[in-house]
Amino acid sequence: MHYKQKHIYIGVDLHKNHHTAVIIDCWHEKLGEIKFENKPSAFPALLKEVKKHTKKGITPIYGLEDVGGYGRSLAVFLIENNQIVKEVNSALSFAERKSYPTIKKSDSWDAYTVAYVLLNKLDILPDANPHDLYWAIGQLVTRRNGLVKALTALKNQLHIQLSYHYPSYKKFFSEIDGKTALAFFQKYPAPHTLKGISINKLTAFLLEASNNSVSKRKAKEILSLITADGDTKREYQEHRDFLVKSLVRDIEFKKQEIEHVEEELILLMDKLDYKLDTMPGIDLVTASALVAEIGDIRRFPNPDKLARFAGIAPVNFSSGGKGKDKKSKQGNRTLHGLFYFLAVQQVQISKGSKNLETLYFYEYYQRKLKEGDSDSSYIPYVFLCILTIR
Known part of the structure; x- marks a missing residue:
């Protein structure tokens, strides 16, 4: 039995006042649907509905697009009840909806596309981790930005x-x-x-x-x-x-x-064992913004995973044996902007610096310029590598 046959997949379309969940099996067949209010007292109804379609030896997996906003309370509830919850990038579900010849829009259809992506991309989707500490930091960063x-x-x-x-x-x-x-x-x-x-x-x-x-x-x-x-x-x-x-x-x-x-x-930042502010160009505000967007760094097993999540890893475009790497327009754009801003700062402060890390960064940047590479997509990625090494 293929491992995907051991699960049923629940995609949830999230809204401020209510959510819609659609349950499918590994063959993409719809098993059930439920609409429930966005409040903790209504969440058990979802578990009850899912249980109706959960046979012996089958484990449900939930997919949520937004585990830091409208979907956070539901994600916390599911995790506290020992459920498997995955974070589905909204760009993936949007692309799935756009891939059909006739595009339609409804809560039910949106929930189905989330479940579809959850099934097809199960191996690469990160686990939802709505940790209260990271969430509180994110809320404070949002408040400060406002x-x-x-x-x-x-x-x-x-x-x-x-x-x-x-x-x-x-x-x-x-x-x-x-x-x-x-x-x-x-x-x-x-x-x-x-x-x-x-x-x-x-x-x-x-x-x-x-x-x-x-x-x-x-x-x-x-x-x-x-x-x-x-x-x-x-x-x-x-x-x-x-x-x-x-x-x-x-x-x-x-x-x-x-x-x-x-x-x-x-x-709050003192409760984390991060040393981000020891790097030149990173202060409390920038470090807090990075932590708020990344969350628990342990959910990314290597820098490449985080780079793809942030949309700073170069993407190869080629055809007929010809092509080149170009910058990505997907991923977390807020995090992408933070890395890009920091990378530019590193280039500026590294001139004449004796710090080995900033010197390495500046030398790499100059080497790319000499090679005639005007695309700046590599620069934030190298900064990320230095950041994760620390």
Whole structure:
């Protein structure tokens, strides 16, 4: 008996409020189907339905596309109940749906295609491993990314408002969201609020806001620039002043929240025996993002498996004995982007470096350029090899 005949295959189409599961045998014949709510109290119904179609000596295997989002609760439940759960790449099930002459779309059909891929690709699909630690790290990384994106939008809005109030504001401070800059714009949102403020008084304010790192010269420079800009006060000025103060308060809040999230990330990352931040170019944020996307590194037996998962392994395109390796457009694109960004950083920081790892990386990069290979698909892969060796 072929080993695939010893299983039945359950593909699950995942949604926010409900899931649809389709059960097939090794001959691709549909055995059953069940729709159930996305909540732990409804999950036993799936096990009960699967049990109806599980004969003696047959083991069920479940395939889920998303074990970190809508499908995470189900994956955790199944694993806790000693079920075999595989993670099905959504690109594979999408390609399967597109391979039919007539393309159709429904929850039932989507679940069937997941089960079909699960059966056909059983040997290469990774085990689902929705570990709480990696999931929590991933949630914190997502939260931080959202805060950073919101902070960038707020800073852009503040730039616009200040350009109306202080035409020369960019010369005031090196960073618009620095501690001293935010304190200044919160206290003095427009030039008219500085009326009657002497150089000494402004200097005292700046010294306190900057922990004595700003001199009297800066106060003179700011007042001089404001005088040179001319009068910018307009009708309803007080409302626009409020807008500047509101943006400053929001920016300060976002920066504080980012710090809090990073503190939580440090606590969780310390629970892992990873040394990613010992590599040049990798800080806490990047290391956390890598861990969040990769999860438990032990589910990848070698660098090649991880490279294919991340979509950074070159793919050979050839016909008639001619062809070349090209970069892949499949795999985890977030992870692909992280490796590519890190690879570019390694090339930059390795110039003149005496570190053997970065030196090896730079020499490889230069060798590929001399060979006339303008395709950069190799670079992230080599970085991955160095990373896994560590």
